[in-house]
Amino acid sequence: MSERVLMKGNEALAEAAIRAGCRYFFGYPITPQNEIPEYMSRRLPEVGGVYLQAESEVAAINMIFGGAGTGERVMTSSSSPGISLMSEGISYIAGAELPCVLMNIVRGGPGLGSILPAQSDYFQATRGGGHGDYRLLVLAPSTLQEGVDLTMLAFDLAEKYKNPVMILGDGFMGQMMEAVEFRTPEPMELPDKRDWAVGYMERRGTRALVKSLYLDPEELERHNMKLQAKYREMEKNEVRYESYRTDDAEIVLAAYGTTARIARSAINELRKEGLRVGMIRPISVYPFPYAPFENLPRSVKDVLVVEMSCGQMIDDVRIGVGRTVPVHFCGRVGGIAPSVDEIEARIREITGK
Amino acid sequence: MPKGRITVIEDRCKSCGLCVAACPKSVLRISDRINDKGYRPAEQFAEGCIACRMCALTCPDVAIEVFRIDEDAR
């Protein structure tokens, strides 16, 4: 049954998780995502689940590690400094090949930074965040509807790859209210948890061992190669992006998340004047959509990356674009979002129009 | 007084000597033999074991088996 409900971002994401079968949440308060644990503490007991408030983000991610080992759908959420605290645990979860969903409602940094929105955790998210050769599958919704859809997808992808999946949001998304619909995603073939998880020794005959330590060098190398093979599969199958009005574009914007909505408004305004502006909007930021940047239409003369950071996704855009056209940057930090006017002004400056 | 004997699983013994210290009848000692790992295993070298199991309780390597001997049993 599909009905549109007006919800606060954080709550919509939490509800999406519950609709996807998540019954266990372990987290810790941090602005601007507190509505997620609060919502979970109310809703999970209603559906026979468990909400447990951990003593810190460090404890929370280790609870996720424990919970993920049981094969059940587990989730945590946090914001920037809390995600930093979780990074060690995330590395363990990836190393032990466990599924889980993480949500980062990004705020300004570095350090204690700000409670206002930002996109300055891109490097952290897309490069794994913690130590070692691992990656997170990172999905960056732009609207609440997309946030809801991607959250539900995230649980399936986490189980499919036995890897953590991160929803990369921001404070705007967490706090805004929009109408959303909870739609069931396409069913996916997923492994049976009873074949590998803790708690099925009687049925399986063998015990489960959840670990990431491999002291033997050849064994650790083999293990890493196995993880790498998984990431190559993700790169092959899980790239998601949107191309918006790029076919005849002279200048293409690159933006994700809330920034992409602002960029879209700028594009629509300038298109009315006849300026040929388009946008490539990554939806998966790992695996990154290099292909559309590698294969820009011949009309494109410039790329403008717009981020709420000092420039992080721009590195990936540059890898894709290579030396074909100049890549420019427009960004704001501190919790400030670039305005439609600012983006328009920058486009005019670059195109001379 | 019960009567007993012990055997040491020699390739598990690490020669720590805790069993020798624990034995109330002093029937254990470190032997002169060397096992695969280079340790000299413990051994029972005298009669007088009372099957108290103190040696086995304190052996960190579960290297001691203890037997109670019932001489009157058939």
Next chain:
Amino acid sequence: MKETKIFERPKSMSDVPTHYCPGCTHGIAHRLVAEVIDELGIQKKTFGVAPVGCSVFLYNYIDTDMYEAAHGRAPAVASAVKRIRPDMVGFTYQGDGDLASIGMAEIVHAANRGELITVIFINNAIYGMTGGQMAPTTLLQQKATTCPLGRDPGVNGYPMRVAELLATLAAPAYITRVSVAKPKYVGKAAAAVKRAFQTQIDRKGFSFVEMLSTCPTNWGMRPADAANWVEEKMIPYYPLGDIKVPE
């Protein structure tokens, strides 16, 4: 004449050599846990959480579902698993650096929440695996590689009595301190481990067994001398006995 075997390896203790130093009492502690698992018939429904420390390889020695946790975090890991699978029996096995230093928040909060888990705390007053550094439970004047002149309370504070600390909380049901240093203490240690697991199974609450243990290598002593050191120096500061018992 008839011979009866009256001591053998528990079934849930894997029949493999251990990596522990000669005379290290981890082997005894492992055996006691395995014996209780066998006795209670819970091997297939037990999960353990191994720490970072010498006993990181607990999973090679006890044959149950096992996690290898990050340093200090075992109580958090165990709490989640137990909340999701309350039908299972869960235990953590942690050293003094793991539990009382980096893991202090996790153990206090798991105890405070009254998690239905059993914690086996191996207190040998030193960091073993990393080569003998000072631990929160290192005694005054005891030498370690990071307090080479001996622990000075002015610099490093006092050794922590974790069992007593946790007993100040309302939720824990069974908190006790035993030793595995000498066979005369092992009987009580075994009984404590059994009572702790039973406390969990009976859903009476959080259970905690602190085991005074040796580290001959890093104390620079022969195993038998290390056992004496526990008796002469550790027991007077860390008294044996029940500190909190289930109702």
